[in-house]
Amino acid sequence: MTEEMNLVEVKNFEVGDKVSGQVTKVEEKQVIININDCKLDGIIPISELSSLHVEKASDVVSEGDQLELEVLKVEEEALILSKRKVDAEKSWANLEEKFKNGESFNAEIKDVVKGGLVVDLGVRGFVPASLVEAFFVEDFSDYKGKTMAFKIVELEKEKNRLILSHRAVVEEEKGKQKNQLLESLEAGQVVEGTVQRISDFGAFVDIGGIDGLVHISQLSHEHIDKPSDVVQEGQKVQVKILSVDRTNERISLSIKETLPGPWTNISEKAPKGSTLSGVVKRLVSYGAFIELFPGVEGLVHISQISHKHIATPHEVLNEGQEVEVKVLDVNEQDQRLSLSIKELQERENEFVTDYELPEESKGFQLGEVIGDQLKNLKK
Template identity: 70%
Template sequence: MSEELNDVEVRNFEEGDKVTGTVTSVEDKQVYVGIPDSKLDGVVPISELSNVHIEQASDVASVGDTLDLIVLKVEDDVLVLSKRKIDALQSVDDIKAKFESGEVFEAVVNDVVKGGLVVDLGVRAFVPASLVEDHFVEDFASYKDQTLTFKVVEFEPENNRVILSHRAVVEAEKSGKKQERLNEIKEGDVVEGTVQRLTSFGAFVDMNGIDGLVHISQISYQHIAAPSDVLEEGQSVKVKVIGVDPANERISLSIKATQPGPWDDISEKAPVGSVLKGKVARLVTFGAFVEIFPGVEGLVHISQISHQHIGTPQEVLKEGQEIEVKVLDVNEADKRLSLSIKELTEAPAEVTDYELPEENTGFQLGDLIGDKLKNLKTTDDK
């Protein structure tokens, strides 16, 4: 029997040797494996099972699994092995190829840590929070166990540094989609969009993957102080494309161009002879512009302000004053309205008969004049 055992070839392992073992037992913090041609069993501590943190060994290993391992230490009764290091060695070439080619690949998020995500690629890869999405994310908890697309953006094997980016993939997809939409969209198109962002000068609207700007002057026919006065982020709006600049990837949009203009059907809304309420919008040397509908102003010429002569409109009117006006003329084609204030006021009575009042003086005017002439003659005779 002793001679038969001596005839069996038993391999003596050294640190750094690569072996293949079969899992024979799984405990909370370690895994036991059988190594062919070895008089020693192998043990893989939980810290050497994975490049990312795991709570228990059964998370990554089961009885019967075949594992590629590397010998860390040879003890009297056991081989201490590592799966983590052999995974890293086998992954380096693959990660290097992905980094150099810019390949987009899928991987599972193994853990969420402070500052970002952890992905096991055979080596521990890190996704900084700033490279997860192209927008701010407050809580990354829901990303754990998700499968995402990544690109390797930094690779330093000598420092065990692998940085991934999901944001780069998202931005590249959006850029491609944006170019497609730029080629599709045409000036004059009317489309549905969603308000993505509000600024002091306008609103950015997303139109199925491409953003366009609605300048504040194109939001409403009425004057508004800020876009937030009439719009909110997430709101659905209808917009008209009024300009496309493919070279600079800019699209100009208008909301008000999709709405009825304030001058539409003005002849029906303000027929000649009608009396309307309005507000003095501007005073100029030759008259006053009065807003009678939002976006519709008419002119009260200085001659139509008052029955009395005035030097300037400011003598009787002030900006912001609410008044009533009468429509004298409507020119819908040229968007002009002639208005009058004095037509709604009564003209002052005119004095036409200048008679001297009669007084009981005892003499007539002719008598008085005759006496004066008589006296003048007597003086001349002397």
């Protein structure tokens, strides 16, 4: 091609024109293009190949590639072209639509830089370190080349500013899962969970993406002073759902109700007729409540406390006192135990111990007095 012909061809183009062409040669710092529909060559400087920094032109294009380009300069024998500007123009329109709709999309991490990650979307997208994950990441070196889902959180075309977030995608997905889980939960269900946090008033348990509270009163059938006495963070537990407040996203849980109750199989632990040790827990006007096992109390009616007549249980018993009792009756369904202390005591000779000597006989031997009474009975 003569210089005159080149000059004529070049003069047919203006800055900003859109052209297409085929890559005929890839050099280290530039790419040679044959413009379609004419015999004119164009040059793409390496800086105009991508919105990102490029070390070698061959990292972006190969011989034979068909490209859409924009004219940057019209020189005497060639056109200076840009692939980057065409890609960016197409991308901005697409990205604005995604931003408007809150759409998420996948993209490859092209580079790891100070403060975050770089993504090529036809324009340079930046992911600040704080928006990469929902958890702290110390080293991002393994992220290069990784494909991740992103949402656009800031877009300013005039400033060429595009801020992306993978964390937003993760949190949105968690939110959807949380809502689905809330809808599926019903009081009475038993599910597995993991203890996340322990407080003075109970334990928070993760049941699949949402935390529920096990109040301290629902941790055990036995009285406990603090939740850490029975559960630890990270522990897997079975919990029963007591209530679900979907509006406030509050779930009440119970570990206690998934455990065998203290009265379970009480007929085997305290069979009728057996003798057991217990502790006096409460004294009332009609008897004494004896704790035989943690959470299991039985009643010794006042009539079963002593062979002697007593007005109140306080006459012979004290709270905290250890006693031996005999099981008179077991009712597991109603959680009742009837006990007796009296039946384990020998019956005293009431005739001897309760007899009051007449005043006039106090100088005589007891045997003589009784002997005289017996004689009188024989008459």
